[in-house]
Amino acid sequence: MNQRPRVTIRDVAREAGVSVTTVSDALSGGGRLSEATRVKVSVVADRLGYIPNPSARHLRKGRTGTIGLYFPDRVLGLEYYMTLAVGAAEGALRHDLALTLIPGWRDSRRVASFHLDGMILADPVLGDPVLDELRRQRVPVVTCERDLSPGSQPVGRVESDNEAAMRGLLDHLRDQGARRTALIASDATTSWGHDLRAAYGAWCGRHRVTPQIQDVPLVSHPDEVAHAAEILLTGRRRPDAIISAMDGSAIGVLQAAERHGLRVPDDVLVASCVDGADLRQSTPPVTAIDIQPRVMGQWAAELLAEVLAGTQPSGTVRTLETHLVPRASTGGDR
Amino acid sequence: MNQRPRVTIRDVAREAGVSVTTVSDALSGGGRLSEATRVKVSVVADRLGYIPNPSARHLRKGRTGTIGLYFPDRVLGLEYYMTLAVGAAEGALRHDLALTLIPGWRDSRRVASFHLDGMILADPVLGDPVLDELRRQRVPVVTCERDLSPGSQPVGRVESDNEAAMRGLLDHLRDQGARRTALIASDATTSWGHDLRAAYGAWCGRHRVTPQIQDVPLVSHPDEVAHAAEILLTGRRRPDAIISAMDGSAIGVLQAAERHGLRVPDDVLVASCVDGADLRQSTPPVTAIDIQPRVMGQWAAELLAEVLAGTQPSGTVRTLETHLVPRASTGGDR
DNA sequence: GACCAGAAAAGAAACGTTTCTGCACCCCCT
DNA sequence: AGGGGGTGCAGAAACGTTTCTTTTCTGGTC
Numbered sequence: 001m002n003q004r005p006r007v008t009i010r011d012v013a014r015e016a017g018v019s020v021t022t023v024s025d026a027l028s029g030g031g032r033l034s035e036a037t038r039v040k041v042s043v044v045a046d047r048l049g050y051i052p053n054p055s056a057r058h059l060r061k062g063r064t065g066t067i068g069l070y071f072p073d074r075v076l077g078l079e080y081y082m083t084l085a086v087g088a089a090e091g092a093l094r095h096d097l098a099l100t101l102i103p104g105w106r107d108s109r110r111v112a113s114f115h116l117d118g119m120i121l122a123d124p125v126l127g128d129p130v131l132d133e134l135r136r137q138r139v140p141v142v143t144c145e146r147d148l149s150p151g152s153q154p155v156g157r158v159e160s161d162n163e164a165a166m167r168g169l170l171d172h173l174r175d176q177g178a179r180r181t182a183l184i185a186s187d188a189t190t191s192w193g194h195d196l197r198a199a200y201g202a203w204c205g206r207h208r209v210t211p212q213i214q215d216v217p218l219v220s221h222p223d224e225v226a227h228a229a230e231i232l233l234t235g236r237r238r239p240d241a242i243i244s245a246m247d248g249s250a251i252g253v254l255q256a257a258e259r260h261g262l263r264v265p266d267d268v269l270v271a272s273c274v275d276g277a278d279l280r281q282s283t284p285p286v287t288a289i290d291i292q293p294r295v296m297g298q299w300a301a302e303l304l305a306e307v308l309a310g311t312q313p314s315g316t317v318r319t320l321e322t323h324l325v326p327r328a329s330t331g332g333d334r
Numbered sequence: 335m336n337q338r339p340r341v342t343i344r345d346v347a348r349e350a351g352v353s354v355t356t357v358s359d360a361l362s363g364g365g366r367l368s369e370a371t372r373v374k375v376s377v378v379a380d381r382l383g384y385i386p387n388p389s390a391r392h393l394r395k396g397r398t399g400t401i402g403l404y405f406p407d408r409v410l411g412l413e414y415y416m417t418l419a420v421g422a423a424e425g426a427l428r429h430d431l432a433l434t435l436i437p438g439w440r441d442s443r444r445v446a447s448f449h450l451d452g453m454i455l456a457d458p459v460l461g462d463p464v465l466d467e468l469r470r471q472r473v474p475v476v477t478c479e480r481d482l483s484p485g486s487q488p489v490g491r492v493e494s495d496n497e498a499a500m501r502g503l504l505d506h507l508r509d510q511g512a513r514r515t516a517l518i519a520s521d522a523t524t525s526w527g528h529d530l531r532a533a534y535g536a537w538c539g540r541h542r543v544t545p546q547i548q549d550v551p552l553v554s555h556p557d558e559v560a561h562a563a564e565i566l567l568t569g570r571r572r573p574d575a576i577i578s579a580m581d582g583s584a585i586g587v588l589q590a591a592e593r594h595g596l597r598v599p600d601d602v603l604v605a606s607c608v609d610g611a612d613l614r615q616s617t618p619p620v621t622a623i624d625i626q627p628r629v630m631g632q633w634a635a636e637l638l639a640e641v642l643a644g645t646q647p648s649g650t651v652r653t654l655e656t657h658l659v660p661r662a663s664t665g666g667d668r
Numbered sequence: 669g670a671c672c673a674g675a676a677a678a679g680a681a682a683c684g685t686t687t688c689t690g691c692a693c694c695c696c697c698t
Numbered sequence: 699a700g701g702g703g704g705t706g707c708a709g710a711a712a713c714g715t716t717t718c719t720t721t722t723c724t725g726g727t728c
């Protein structure tokens with residue numbers, strides 16, 4: 001029905017009065033052609049609006065020109081992953097790759113049907129069966145943050161120095177007067193969660209502070225976070241600062257504080273490890289760590305593209321800078 | 335480098351002792367084969383882990399098996415589009431199509447290099463040059479909400495009855511005691527914005543209420559929304575309810591109200607036309623219209639797939655239900 | 669016993685590229 | 699004058715499918 005007639009390399013060849021070989025070489029820069037032929041062909045190709053058929057090209061080259069972005073199903077709606085996805089699409093486009101979205105899928109064999117050249121794993125979760133399947137299929141993988149699975153052999157990795165970021169945040173809170181900073185964090189099934197907890201523990205040890213951690217799921221209902229916060233705020237050792245790690249979760253802490261008549265930042269400081277629109281717009285705005293998800297996505301896609309092209313060695317790791325964004329919730333904007 | 339040897343249809347044929355034709359027919363259900371051969375081939379294919387090469391298949395069939403999702407660059411980070419994107423990916427997967435993300439691109443010719451079978455346009459914006467390019471290229475398009483561009487001929491459309499939703503919201507506010515409801519809305523360059531304004535105007539006329547509209551950009555800084563809200567709240571005819579249409583914007587209204595010592599919902603009701611996590615978590619939670627972006631994305635992808643497959647006529651329109659979610663900001667949860 | 673119909677399967681072309689190899693031609697050297 | 703080495707281009711195979719056409723059987727009918 002929608003058969004728009006495509007102009008092929010043969011059409012260009014006929015129109016330019018040369019062979020298809022010559023057209024291919026002229027447009028790709030290969031072969032041994034005179035400059036005159038090259039421009040002649042280019043002009044004709046342009047005039048005809050010739051666009052190489054990617055399927056044919058990929059069939060011939062043994063690649064699909066497509067990489068996938070995989071993220072766990074449950075993270076749906078987290079701003080962080082949306083931003084990362086857009087960044088990845090941009091990075092892929094820059095290398096003439098298409099970026100296919102793979103929401104956490106039920107049938108893990110399905111992913112193989114796309115013959116993807118590679119995959120980006122955003123925050124791989126320990127124990128995700130999909131990771132095993134990808135390993136079995138020997139799909140080249142770049143991870144955002146580390147993959148904790150034993151035997152994981154990504155061809156590349158993009159990461160943030162989350163431990164340093166956590167230390168910086170803890171220092172900031174201390175500078176703002178906090179002496180008992182508690183942490184609400186998800187489990188250690190992602191390297192991000194693991195590193196934050198480790199850095200928190202180490203920092204507390206160094207500063208002779210008793211660590212207080214409340215566990216919540218990586219993607220949790222706001223009420224769960226609020227509940228965790230209330231446990232802290234009504235406990236024997238009420239903290240004077242709370243870090244709520246997960247994307248969008250700090251709002252729950254604000255609510256809990258309000259419910260108990262505590263004012264932020266006067267009575268308790270609040271901060272988050274993932275910045276987002278909600279934290280910028282809340283009352284008060286919440287101090288957070290900007291982990292630059294868009295750049296993370298771009299870097300991951302570009303790194304994967306480069307490793308696939310062979311211009312970067314397998315196993316390359318790139319580290320992204322994080323920035324502390326002080327806001328009113330820690331009195332940090334003053 | 336990552337040359338994992340693929341098993342081809344020829345391998346299956348050799349192993350099963352039949353021709354490639356037979357394998358193809360057996361696996362696709364075509365041809366005239368005995369049931370015995372069919373199962374024999376399937377078993378062998380399964381054992382060998384055969385997965386058809388999509389490039390070869392698409393080359394032969396004249397399609398790429400890939401559809402694109404286009405959304406304006408600036409909407410980055412809006413939860414609505416993330417959710418829609420995931421829904422679209424799910425819907426596409428269900429029809430064995432890949433979903434490629436196309437962030438608002440600079441070089442509009444680039445999109446043609448993917449030879450996409452079709453595109454989903456999420457909230458097409460009037461005047462977007464990309465729309466013209468797609469029309470020129472005769473790419474089959476399904477839009478989420480209407481495309482207001484003159485001459486637009488999408489092969490399908492998924493939409494919500496935004497006018498009805500707006501009327502329902504206005505009725506709700508009236509039931510909660512509001513007599514002067516103001517609207518903060520974006521311009522009419524999307525059909526969504528257009529319909530909301532139209533419905534608001536009509537409703538006001540019918541109820542003999544003087545309409546008050548404040549204009550803000552579709553994607554606006556929270557401060558802009560707060561500023562618009564303040565103009566309303568400090569004006570001569572202070573509204574007793576404010577609808578802030580855009581995704582995530584109602585938070586700005588809450589802030590403005592608080593700044594002026596007005597309590598929500600006691601002094602002023604607040605509602606939004608796009609539900610989101612921020613509205614669920616704010617204090618108070620904000621009444622909103624749930625427009626089911628995930629389903630919207632699913633439907634768009636499936637409709638496009640069906641039109642491309644010819645099982646649905648071009649021009650099909652599907653309408654999604656919207657739901658009013660009353661929350662504390664309008665006293666509606668009581 | 670030849671013929672035919674239909675079923676079951678094989679053969680071969682085609683999709684649009686890329687790339688390896690081959691073929692002229694020209695210039696230069698001896 | 700005949701070879702040798704570039705240069706500029708064309709031919710053809712190959713990538714892995716799908717699909718149109720053809721062949722090979724089998725069994726039944728006159």
